[in-house]
Amino acid sequence: MSRPRPxxxxxxxxxxxxxxxxxxxxxxxGQSLGLWPxxxxxxxxxxxxRTMLADAAVWRxxxxxxxxxxxxxxxxxxxxxxxxxxxxxxxxGQRWVNFLFQLNIPIPHLxxxxxxxxxxxxxxxxxxxxxxxGLIHDPSDFPALVYDRYGxxxxxxxxxxxxxxxxxxxxxxxxxxxxxxEAAAQTLGAGRWQRIRYVTLPLLRPALLSSSILVFAFTFxxxxxPFLLGQRANSVLPVLAYRRYVDDDLTTRPEAMALSVLISxxxxxxxxxxxxxxNNGQRAMSNxx
Amino acid sequence: MxxxxxxxxxxxxxxxxxxxxxxxxxVPFVPLVIWSFSFRWYFPDLWPAVWSGRAWLSLSAAQTRVxxxxxxxxxxxxxxxxxxxxxxxxxxxALGLYxxxxxxxxxxxxxxxxxxxTLAVAMGIHIAFIRLGLADTRLGVVLVHLVPVTPxxxxxxSSVFGNYDxxxEFQAQTLGARPWQVWRYITLPxxxxxxxxxxxxxxxxxxxxxxxxxxxxxxxxLTLPVLLFSIATSGDNALTAALSLVFIAPAILFLLLTSxxxxxxxxxxxx
Numbered sequence: 001m002s003r004p005r006p007x008x009x010x011x012x013x014x015x016x017x018x019x020x021x022x023x024x025x026x027x028x029x030g031q032s033l034g035l036w037p038x039x040x041x042x043x044x045x046x047x048x049x050r051t052m053l054a055d056a057a058v059w060r061x062x063x064x065x066x067x068x069x070x071x072x073x074x075x076x077x078x079x080x081x082x083x084x085x086x087x088x089x090x091x092x093g094q095r096w097v098n099f100l101f102q103l104n105i106p107i108p109h110l111x112x113x114x115x116x117x118x119x120x121x122x123x124x125x126x127x128x129x130x131x132x133x134g135l136i137h138d139p140s141d142f143p144a145l146v147y148d149r150y151g152x153x154x155x156x157x158x159x160x161x162x163x164x165x166x167x168x169x170x171x172x173x174x175x176x177x178x179x180x181x182e183a184a185a186q187t188l189g190a191g192r193w194q195r196i197r198y199v200t201l202p203l204l205r206p207a208l209l210s211s212s213i214l215v216f217a218f219t220f221x222x223x224x225x226p227f228l229l230g231q232r233a234n235s236v237l238p239v240l241a242y243r244r245y246v247d248d249d250l251t252t253r254p255e256a257m258a259l260s261v262l263i264s265x266x267x268x269x270x271x272x273x274x275x276x277x278x279n280n281g282q283r284a285m286s287n288x289x
Numbered sequence: 290m291x292x293x294x295x296x297x298x299x300x301x302x303x304x305x306x307x308x309x310x311x312x313x314x315x316v317p318f319v320p321l322v323i324w325s326f327s328f329r330w331y332f333p334d335l336w337p338a339v340w341s342g343r344a345w346l347s348l349s350a351a352q353t354r355v356x357x358x359x360x361x362x363x364x365x366x367x368x369x370x371x372x373x374x375x376x377x378x379x380x381x382x383a384l385g386l387y388x389x390x391x392x393x394x395x396x397x398x399x400x401x402x403x404x405x406x407t408l409a410v411a412m413g414i415h416i417a418f419i420r421l422g423l424a425d426t427r428l429g430v431v432l433v434h435l436v437p438v439t440p441x442x443x444x445x446x447s448s449v450f451g452n453y454d455x456x457x458e459f460q461a462q463t464l465g466a467r468p469w470q471v472w473r474y475i476t477l478p479x480x481x482x483x484x485x486x487x488x489x490x491x492x493x494x495x496x497x498x499x500x501x502x503x504x505x506x507x508x509x510x511l512t513l514p515v516l517l518f519s520i521a522t523s524g525d526n527a528l529t530a531a532l533s534l535v536f537i538a539p540a541i542l543f544l545l546l547t548s549x550x551x552x553x554x555x556x557x558x559x560x
């Protein structure tokens with residue numbers, strides 16, 4: 001096989017990644033540093049970053065983004081673990097349960113957010129059930145779960161989708177691991193919880209870590225759900241960046257770019273963490289054998 | 290407790306958890322379906338006071354612009370899928386069949402768009418697209434959709450080629466087959482299932498894009514998610530629900546197809 005062949009075959013894909021993806025990121029960094037502005041002179045400067053770091057709204061937004069990300073990831077990973085442990089034994093109707101468990105993975109987040117709105121808003125289905133049960137007398141008595149300051153509706157949507165996503169990954173891992181390790185522990189007298197705690201969980205650790213990183217990275221940069229379900233006063237970083245970008249005041253563009261660069265840097269750091277985790281996981285697995 | 294008791298106890302809890310899982314996954318769809326058939330459903334009614342197919346009928350009305358949005362979404366997603374096949378098949382071949390210097394770097398580069406959010410990319414490239422006249426056009430939207438789609442197509446095709454025995458091509462060549470015949474009778478049939486899966490992924494990813502289309506399309510390129518978002522914030526819940534169900538139809542189709550395509554084996558769960 002001739003030498004230049006693989007590079008030629010890869011040229012179109014690399015063009016997309018380098019020109020569109022890389023070029024887009026580079027232009028964003030450049031514009032955040034004052035180059036190629038929409039209006040005004042092109043001038044290299046860190047003004048946008050200084051404004052961003054001094055802006056209280058940015059810090060509030062960062063806090064909300066981290067809060068939503070950490071809580072969603074923790075809750076969904078825990079639930080996914082419970083689901084995977086419950087679903088791994090093939091019982092009757094297994095194929096249907098497996099099919100339904102993955103059902104929401106290809107559903108767009110926008111529709112998930114709309115469904116959450118219909119269920120959890122103050123005039124939503126849950127509120128009406130509370131009224132029927134005599135718990136509330138008015139929509140405003142029902143706690144604000146959407147458009148609220150803690151992003152509860154946003155987290156509910158993330159948990160709904162990412163639990164199934166992580167659960168599927170964990171199930172695949174459990175099936176690949178097989179029952180041997182736990183069977184061996186059982187012959188040595190380990191009870192059910194002991195087996196889970198000392199055998200299954202450590203074996204699943206790489207998968208748990210890597211899918212947690214993926215989920216957190218996703219929530220950190222996600223736009224649609226918080227755009228629909230978030231409140232106006234304080235929103236997550238991607239929504240804040242978008243609002244600054246489409247602002248009538250064109251001088252806020254560099255700040256918007258700076259925010260989006262910040263989001264990208266965090267995500268890149270997370271890719272690095274992800275690769276570290278799976279590499280360690282692979283090394284651990286091969287050591288086990 | 291005895292072993293029998295232990296087995297019976299485990300057996301009771303597990304089905305309960307399973308039903309809870311199924312319920313939790315399906316419950317959000319329930320208000321979508323009910324709202325789509327409602328005409329009057331005010332608080333605190335648990336059922337619509339007046340049912341009607343009004344929302345579904347208005348989907349075909351010109352002023353709701355669903356036809357236009359549907360057409361644009363189909364156009365863009367199909368174009369993205371075709372382009373991504375042209376890009377992904379050779380790239381997959383390179384990654385699946387060859388060993389070369391810098392392969393690890395290439396792999397990281399190609400997968401980077403799956404973790405880095407497309408927000409910065411879209412914002413950054415917008416100005417270049419404006420200068421090139423690609424902003425507010427379907428072509429611009431197609432190009433920018435390639436960013437999240439390409440990694441998945443390349444990933445799938447490279448795993449297809451990883452399982453592909455290139456010796457068959459050599460055999461065909463020794464029997465006198467020309468390159469296009471090798472492609473048509475050897476390579477294409479072998480990679481076809483992977484192409485189908487990759488195409489479904491590409492189509493679905495492009496179909497669901499909201500922010501990219503919003504930013505690069507500038508509100509001029511009306512796709513289904515863009516329309517759905519504005520209807521969702523308008524307060525017409527029935528129309529929102531009906532359009533949501535139309536919007537997720539390809540996703541459900543995708544799931545059914547990938548579940549059965551590989552001879553009844555499920556792609557993801559390997560059952």
